Amino acid sequence: MYFGVDYYPEHWDKSEWGEHIKLMKKANFNIVRIAEFAWGRLEPREDEFDFLWLDEIMEKLHEAGIKVILGTPTAAPPKWLVNKYDVLMRDRYGRKRGYGSRRECCSNSPDYRRRADIITEKMAERYGKHPAVAAWQIDNEFGCHASTRCYCENCRREFASALSKKYGSIGELNRRWGTVFWSQEYEDFDDVILPGYTSCEPENAQQWSHNPSLDMDFYRFSSDSWVRFEKSQADIIRKYSDRPITHNFMGHFSDIDYYKLAEPLDFVSWDNYVDNQWNHETYENSAMAHEIMRGAKNKNFWVMEEQAGPAGWDKFGGTPRPGQIRLWTYQAIAHGCDGMVYFRFKSAPFGMEQYWLGVIDYDGIPRRRYFEIQKTGEEIKRLASKFEGAVSETDVLIVKSYENTWSSKIKRNTENFDYRGILYDYYAANLAVGTDPACGPITAVSGGCKAVYAPAYSIVTDEEARILENYVSNGGTLVLTYRSGIRDEDNNMLRTTPPGALRLLTGIRLEEFDSSPVEVGVSDGFGRSRVWRDIISTETAHAIAVYEDEFYKGSPAVTVNTFGKGRVIYVACDLSGEGLLKLVRYITEQSGARYIEHPEGTEVIRRRAADGSEYTMLLNHNDKSVKTELRGVSLFDGSEFDGTLEPYGVEIIE
Numbered sequence: 001m002y003f004g005v006d007y008y009p010e011h012w013d014k015s016e017w018g019e020h021i022k023l024m025k026k027a028n029f030n031i032v033r034i035a036e037f038a039w040g041r042l043e044p045r046e047d048e049f050d051f052l053w054l055d056e057i058m059e060k061l062h063e064a065g066i067k068v069i070l071g072t073p074t075a076a077p078p079k080w081l082v083n084k085y086d087v088l089m090r091d092r093y094g095r096k097r098g099y100g101s102r103r104e105c106c107s108n109s110p111d112y113r114r115r116a117d118i119i120t121e122k123m124a125e126r127y128g129k130h131p132a133v134a135a136w137q138i139d140n141e142f143g144c145h146a147s148t149r150c151y152c153e154n155c156r157r158e159f160a161s162a163l164s165k166k167y168g169s170i171g172e173l174n175r176r177w178g179t180v181f182w183s184q185e186y187e188d189f190d191d192v193i194l195p196g197y198t199s200c201e202p203e204n205a206q207q208w209s210h211n212p213s214l215d216m217d218f219y220r221f222s223s224d225s226w227v228r229f230e231k232s233q234a235d236i237i238r239k240y241s242d243r244p245i246t247h248n249f250m251g252h253f254s255d256i257d258y259y260k261l262a263e264p265l266d267f268v269s270w271d272n273y274v275d276n277q278w279n280h281e282t283y284e285n286s287a288m289a290h291e292i293m294r295g296a297k298n299k300n301f302w303v304m305e306e307q308a309g310p311a312g313w314d315k316f317g318g319t320p321r322p323g324q325i326r327l328w329t330y331q332a333i334a335h336g337c338d339g340m341v342y343f344r345f346k347s348a349p350f351g352m353e354q355y356w357l358g359v360i361d362y363d364g365i366p367r368r369r370y371f372e373i374q375k376t377g378e379e380i381k382r383l384a385s386k387f388e389g390a391v392s393e394t395d396v397l398i399v400k401s402y403e404n405t406w407s408s409k410i411k412r413n414t415e416n417f418d419y420r421g422i423l424y425d426y427y428a429a430n431l432a433v434g435t436d437p438a439c440g441p442i443t444a445v446s447g448g449c450k451a452v453y454a455p456a457y458s459i460v461t462d463e464e465a466r467i468l469e470n471y472v473s474n475g476g477t478l479v480l481t482y483r484s485g486i487r488d489e490d491n492n493m494l495r496t497t498p499p500g501a502l503r504l505l506t507g508i509r510l511e512e513f514d515s516s517p518v519e520v521g522v523s524d525g526f527g528r529s530r531v532w533r534d535i536i537s538t539e540t541a542h543a544i545a546v547y548e549d550e551f552y553k554g555s556p557a558v559t560v561n562t563f564g565k566g567r568v569i570y571v572a573c574d575l576s577g578e579g580l581l582k583l584v585r586y587i588t589e590q591s592g593a594r595y596i597e598h599p600e601g602t603e604v605i606r607r608r609a610a611d612g613s614e615y616t617m618l619l620n621h622n623d624k625s626v627k628t629e630l631r632g633v634s635l636f637d638g639s640e641f642d643g644t645l646e647p648y649g650v651e652i653i654e
Contacts, residue, residue, distance in 0.1 A: 028377025036071025092196030128240030251289030295440030309357030473564030507561030527579025
């Protein structure tokens, strides 16, 4: 199993490289990622390339037995590129993005694409067969530090062309989008606007909504633009190299369709920062992000940047407590990580990331964090055969749709509704119950799933409805919620009675809905609804809970419908806390899904190794010891596990 670190040799004098490599070896690192931000050093002037320093460090790493993940450096353009060519993104006011961060360039700029292809080809030609290269990383974190949506003239022209190919005629676009509303009918594809602000003055602007079909197609176009940009580099690399190709995703980030972005890649990797200046994530959030990454290609993934110290740009994030870096590492492995790479090796005393500390500090002296990672590396070296290629024993799926994410951003159902939030709520409740759910697209729904959750699935195609009908007919349990089956593929409201194509499955009919800011009780211990209430009538379903307040008192709040050999649960309102836990426990028991009871703040995950052997991983995210009912032989040292997990402790038992 690869266990490594991100390294920036161009930041340090060559005289330091040897000592760095010695410390890497002592830390049990067997791979490093390099060069993903080094465009300016690799091509200091247009068409003048300098690969000698990269040759030298790669030879030193190879001699030391350390492999390389080689990054294409297109996320950080050199100054000569933006000086000579109009490649910078425009914001929704048409203003040019300034130089000085990264990700400044537009994926639809012909000059940016051309120069990106050139540097990629030069690197692939030179290093495609290099014995040190284990894998390639394309670019870095598409969408990080810049919107994926650019409003430049190149994007406007490319968008018009894409719409022409999709709709064939402007009349069909006008019909599908309903542009007759507010007299917005277009005469030509070249007339179609980009959905920015309606005010010309940014300081006085208000973000009035645009046509939701226009906005949805622009989300699709912007996402597809980055997929095309990635694929162009992947195609170039494959002309010269047979090594696998990846890109480092960003977990919950949803402005790009990660299912499409994953298609040209051999494996997905992602960057996991649990506690930085912007986010103080829960362990459930990190667990879910791991599962989303595993679901992107339905295969194991890598963590290309794992937090190794305080993380921040303009202010520090929190310092990992003793044991937390090891815990985060094993959490990733438990959810399907086949390669672990920490960010970064040595903390940079200069530049934007002075406050983003690495494995060793500015002075280069190994301390607590280094030794914790070193110990973790020793353990992983012994147990690598158990981890690499292992799969989790789960039969519960949370369906994530990027198009439904975009739809909910464009037209929020109510101020307090959040599509990502409802997915997280159902994921976290399942994690608490002990089902260890997977996350993935609707195409991942299969007979192996005992329970499938597709909350707030507002846009559902006929093909997706058939997938769900077939799943339930054959004995599956499907969970749908309010705001499901309400929109068509053009992001317009359906003219049929909701839940539209899901109505036969659910056995209910939507009569009204209420998003008033009131609290409404739900019977039988399901708690209180605060965000949304569907007011429904049953056709073939029966209610297992009803509303207790307001004019809809006594009408169904949670229903169950038998369909073929399976069942569909429809949750007509938002639930949280103990109410949601009660519902998930009910669904788990009724569906026959596997689960393991465990203390609060812990994860217990069953895994099956590539050789068929099974083991259980126990993770304690609490700052105090906990006692579990599980017993077994520790894979770490062969001792009998007595059920006690230390603060931030990890145990692996057979």
